[in-house]
Amino acid sequence: MKKQNLLILAAVVLLTVLPLWLVPYLGIGGADGELFGGADDKAQQAIATVAPGYQRWFEPLLEPASGEIASLLFALQAALGAGVIGYWLGCAVTRDKLRKQGEAQAPHAD
Amino acid sequence: MHIMEGFLPVDHAIGWSLASAPFLAWGVHSVRRQLQAQPEQRMLLGVAAAFAFVLSALKLPSVTGSCSHPTGVGLGALLFGPLAMVPVGFVVLLFQALLLAHGGLTTLGANVFSMAIVGPFVAFGLFRLGRRFGLSLAVCVFAAACLGDLATYLTTAIQLAWAFPDPAGGFAASLLKFGGIFAITQIPLAISEGLLTVLVVNTLTRFNAQELQGLPLFAGNGGKA
Numbered sequence: 001m002k003k004q005n006l007l008i009l010a011a012v013v014l015l016t017v018l019p020l021w022l023v024p025y026l027g028i029g030g031a032d033g034e035l036f037g038g039a040d041d042k043a044q045q046a047i048a049t050v051a052p053g054y055q056r057w058f059e060p061l062l063e064p065a066s067g068e069i070a071s072l073l074f075a076l077q078a079a080l081g082a083g084v085i086g087y088w089l090g091c092a093v094t095r096d097k098l099r100k101q102g103e104a105q106a107p108h109a110d
Numbered sequence: 111m112h113i114m115e116g117f118l119p120v121d122h123a124i125g126w127s128l129a130s131a132p133f134l135a136w137g138v139h140s141v142r143r144q145l146q147a148q149p150e151q152r153m154l155l156g157v158a159a160a161f162a163f164v165l166s167a168l169k170l171p172s173v174t175g176s177c178s179h180p181t182g183v184g185l186g187a188l189l190f191g192p193l194a195m196v197p198v199g200f201v202v203l204l205f206q207a208l209l210l211a212h213g214g215l216t217t218l219g220a221n222v223f224s225m226a227i228v229g230p231f232v233a234f235g236l237f238r239l240g241r242r243f244g245l246s247l248a249v250c251v252f253a254a255a256c257l258g259d260l261a262t263y264l265t266t267a268i269q270l271a272w273a274f275p276d277p278a279g280g281f282a283a284s285l286l287k288f289g290g291i292f293a294i295t296q297i298p299l300a301i302s303e304g305l306l307t308v309l310v311v312n313t314l315t316r317f318n319a320q321e322l323q324g325l326p327l328f329a330g331n332g333g334k335a
Contacts, residue, residue, distance in 0.1 A: 001312055001316065004248075004312065005309055008305045008308060008309050009309070011301075011302075011305055012302045012305050012306060015298045015299075015301060015302050015305075016170050016171065016302065018173075019171045019172050019173045019298065022173060023171070023173065023174075023175040028173065028174065035175050036171050036175060036176060037176055037177065038169065038176065038177050038178070039172075039176045039177065039178040039291055039292055039295045039296075040111075040113075040114060040178075040212070042176050042291045043113070043114075043288060043291050043292065044114055044117060046270075046288060046291060047117060047270070050274045050275075050276050050277070050284055050287065051274045051277075054119075054274070056115075056116035056117060057116050057119075057120065057216075058115055058116035058214065058215070058216045059115065060207075060211035061208065062208065062209065062211065063211040064209075064211060070210060070211075070212075073210050074167045074210065077164075077167040077205065077206075078163070078164050080160070080163055081159075081160040081161065081162070081163030081165075081167070082160070082164055083160075084156055084157060084159075084160035084163075085157055085160045088153060088154075088156070088157045088160075089313065089317075091153070092317035092318050093317055095317070096316075096317045
């Protein structure tokens, strides 16, 4: 199980890092502007080509003041989630350990 | 998969909101009932929600040269059933729409439909199907999370193609265009999401075996890992 987990982590890192090297190397998607922009923005551009007359009819109520602020908020979102997962992992591992200790100390409990 | 604020025509925006609303109400009801019956599962539901928070904040590079993010709703759908993930996905999308100008209020219904309804239901359905055919837990979890993620992005492509059919090629040409942007970009990310979900499930079965027994959806169908 531990080996499987390590392999999984390695695969995820590879899947994430490989495109960074592969895309410029093969020259995919380099023609139209910046590399590694958001797919959501690409879709927005595609809408503009399919329906050039389309007018956005509602603006976001609040836009992050800059790209930095946006990344702050995304980091906050990830940190909140990671914090909860870390807390659970700590609890789960400790509880598992205590359970096993309890079983070892009272072998005739059942 | 976020359709930007104001980028769905009014009738589509209203239609998708109306389509998502009953699922949201049903989902809230389902979560409340599950937690009343088993308050000890609160923490695990929190973990499932946290997983969706983390994964949907991570914008990863993909082979098409653009970035997108996983959804993370597959895990919770397997543990608590697809309905439980509707409110969770809704909260994530609302957070991003209000604070990040990522997605939007007018497109919230459509985005909830793709990420919090189609994704979890596809993941859950595939998981049950795979288990019924006796496939191993890891394989089922991977396939469910990975294809559920892809289904979300396909749904977004369909939603946009429906709202913006190509003037020459109609719906099909448009679907090809949006599908190319969303679905193909998503393939490596969906694989990553599947793998990460397997990782969490491995941890769960190792340290939380007792808690998992209390989840009939997950453990019921021969939950022996």
